[in-house]
Amino acid sequence: MNILSIQSHVAFGHVGNDAAVFPMQRLGVEVWPIHTVQFSNHTGYGTWKGRVFDGLSIDELMEGIADRGVLPKCDGALSGYMGSPDIGHAILGAVRRVRAANAGALYCCDPVFGDVGRGIFVRPGIPEFMKAHAVPVADIITPNHFELDYLAGTASTTVDAVKAAIETVRGLGPRVVLVTSVVTQETPADAVDLMVGEAGRFWRVRTPRLAVSVNGAGDAIAALFFVHYLRTRAAGTALAEAAASIYGLLKRTQDAGSREILLVAAQEEFVAPTRRFELEEV
Numbered sequence: 601m602n603i604l605s606i607q608s609h610v611a612f613g614h615v616g617n618d619a620a621v622f623p624m625q626r627l628g629v630e631v632w633p634i635h636t637v638q639f640s641n642h643t644g645y646g647t648w649k650g651r652v653f654d655g656l657s658i659d660e661l662m663e664g665i666a667d668r669g670v671l672p673k674c675d676g677a678l679s680g681y682m683g684s685p686d687i688g689h690a691i692l693g694a695v696r697r698v699r700a701a702n703a704g705a706l707y708c709c710d711p712v713f714g715d716v717g718r719g720i721f722v723r724p725g726i727p728e729f730m731k732a733h734a735v736p737v738a739d740i741i742t743p744n745h746f747e748l749d750y751l752a753g754t755a756s757t758t759v760d761a762v763k764a765a766i767e768t769v770r771g772l773g774p775r776v777v778l779v780t781s782v783v784t785q786e787t788p789a790d791a792v793d794l795m796v797g798e799a800g801r802f803w804r805v806r807t808p809r810l811a812v813s814v815n816g817a818g819d820a821i822a823a824l825f826f827v828h829y830l831r832t833r834a835a836g837t838a839l840a841e842a843a844a845s846i847y848g849l850l851k852r853t854q855d856a857g858s859r860e861i862l863l864v865a866a867q868e869e870f871v872a873p874t875r876r877f878e879l880e881e882v
Contacts, residue, residue, distance in 0.1 A: 601830060602630045602673050604665075604698060606658065606691050607680040607819065609635035611650075613860045615642040616680055619816035620823035622863055623845070626870045627827050632674070634661050634694070636687050642815045652683055655690030662694045671701035678826055680819050681712040681722075685729045692737060706830065709738035709774075710822040716746045716781070736773035740829060742822040743769075744781045758784050759795075759804070759882055766797035775799070776835050778825050778842075780818060794843050795882070796825075798835035804882045805843040812854040816861050821846045824870065836879055844873035851875075 603624060608616030617633045624631050636658070639650035665671065677695050682688040695707045711730040714720040720727055731751055735741055745762075749755055751772070752765035762784060766777045775798060782793035787806070795804045821842050828838035848869030853862045868874075 601675050604632045604674055604677045606634045608637045610639050610641050612641045614863045615816040616819055619819035623820055623870045624823050624827050626867050629827055644815050655686040658690035674698045674702055674705055676706045676830055678708045680710045688729050706739040708740040708826040709734050710742045711747050714746050738774045740776040741774045742778045748779050759786050763802050796835045796839045802882050803836035803839055804880045805839055805877050807847045807877055810850050810854045812850050814861050840879040844876045845869050848873045
């Protein structure tokens, strides 16, 4: 399996491609990473060095990959944080090239633009770009609860409301919507839910709430879910596998008191999670 992953890149730590590429490789996938930025570290540290690439740089790299004649072997494209509409249009252009070469390839978009407590944390115009351009062409999207509500134009506080929001967003184009960090009136205080919707059916996995706040976990779970979905074409199964792995990764990170996810130290969690959780259809 071959996946094109277009995301940010940091030299120190694990966010963007640095959180997504290795888990996919550990699952036996060949990954073709294209970086949208190259920073010394993630911006959550307050200071960083490096530069942002433009849309032309993505176009040039895609041209080089196409010259190798391998795009027909690309099974899917994955994208995450888009720093500007210019980058976004280049990513969607890359997706079009992949689909033109392989009609069966899928596109998974992680619409990174906001979160509970932080609100919108990207440049003006990015959330609108996601809703108007990226989400409609994606086969799979992986928003968190905050991003789901923004895309659906609602505030979902119950499981039924989350299901309705998923269906609203699926109406924009995606066939599968995975929602992370779900908290509803039914979610116990010591737990957090993940939900996925596909073809009018919905599944939930509930995991213990961990006292850890790190960057990159969303990038990792999007990658894990995408690989498992490509292999099984079953949203519930992909959810259960990805949820088990991400919990193991975060539990290991919490136990170590690390500010960065322990992607390498916890790599066995990607292939053989130490703990699994019940998959419920809701």
